[in-house]
Amino acid sequence: MRFRLAGHFRYLFCGVALVLAVSAVIPQGDSYAERLPDDSIYLLNSNWRNQFGDRVELKQFIGRPVILTMFYTSCAYSCPVTIAVAKKMKSDLDKRGVDDVRFVLVSFDAERDSPQMLRAAAEKYELTGSNWTLLSGSSEDTRELAVLLGLKYKKVAGGEISHSNEFIYLDRTGVIRARQAGLSEEYRAFLEAVK
């Protein structure tokens, strides 16, 4: 009896060890989620829609490096530049062999940027492939995310939104590791932080 029990435990032990070994070799999103640091933006509960109309929570990006910026689709002046810079960053990262970075573009314009508007923008700027996610949400969630990220914005005349231009690199646990302010293409130091 004692021997048989020990045998069962041995199988159990091997099973557990196997699971641990596999999860150590292939980090799963869930393992990051279990121990999110105190300063992870993924502690925030907020709901978004992407350019396909799917519901998205930011927690979905746990386990991947993310470059996040905020914009809005009807912005004529800075946002096309922002998107052009993001695409150039993507191509530079590809050259470096880093191809699992998610580019997340979150709209400041909760009132007008429907998933259809996001989709039209994604098509216009050729943001295709699974690396690109465009998001919009409620006014409250948008405000809260901007506060969390230290970004500023306000409505001004003519339906425009005056806003910060900044890229933010989030590591796989959602901690802000680097910021790139402005629209400059001098972002080498910023991209070096991405891993």
Next chain:
Amino acid sequence: MRRGPFAIALGLALPAYIGVGECSADDIPSPKGGEEHRSEHFVSLEMAQIPAGVHEPFILGKNDLKQIDIREFQINRAPITNRRFLEFVRASPEWRKSSRKRMFADDLYLSHWVDDLTLPDGSEDEPVVYVSWFAAKAYCATQGGRLPTVAEWEYVAVSDEASRDGRRNPESVKRLLEIYSKPAPARLPNVESMRPNYYGVKGMHGVIWEWTSDFNSMLVTGESRGDSSLERDLYCGSGAANVSEAAKVNYPAFLRSGFRSSLQGNYCIHNLGFRCVLD
């Protein structure tokens, strides 16, 4: 998160320097009578009714909105006190000092409290301070409310005792400047001792700064070192943020704007509290 030296300067030094202290009943006696015309604004001991109207914000950049429509709302007649915040913290353990997350409240969160559930002696009716924007927002949500917008807060704040807009009354402007130039008190006054404005709302000036839901709409840059091309590049469409004529008679609003622009959502500061509104 960033915390520029300027933010600390504004957050700590400026209020101490210009003084946000004041306003105990001894300093400035409450007006006698006058409660009748405010009765239409009386909702409860907690809340005052604010009628719909149009707010003229004081900073007018080239593209800034010159008028903002305000819907009717109710606002706390006084800043939220330590006592009320303690009730909230009891019911919401995630907002206790020992369990708060750094992302949502920095290390100074409730640092004036003795421990998770103990207030300093005699501080029950003082405004709660050392609370982050996220904590303030969470408190208001549990009351079925929200933080006021900058426009709503300022709309209430421009009233003096006699009228909805005291900005054109030289006496009111002068007194406000005096309030804002007094040194900060060692101890915050009880909220009940604060003088009410036209709506019966107390403590809007001189006691503490207050959180607003969209404090991060101030694109006066916190790290401003002049109007460099870099600065202009950081912000879309704010290159010509000029102070208007109207702003010049509302210097306190200019100070508040500068203060707000220096904040981050997780900051907890010794003279920054809040009140809530209901739609």
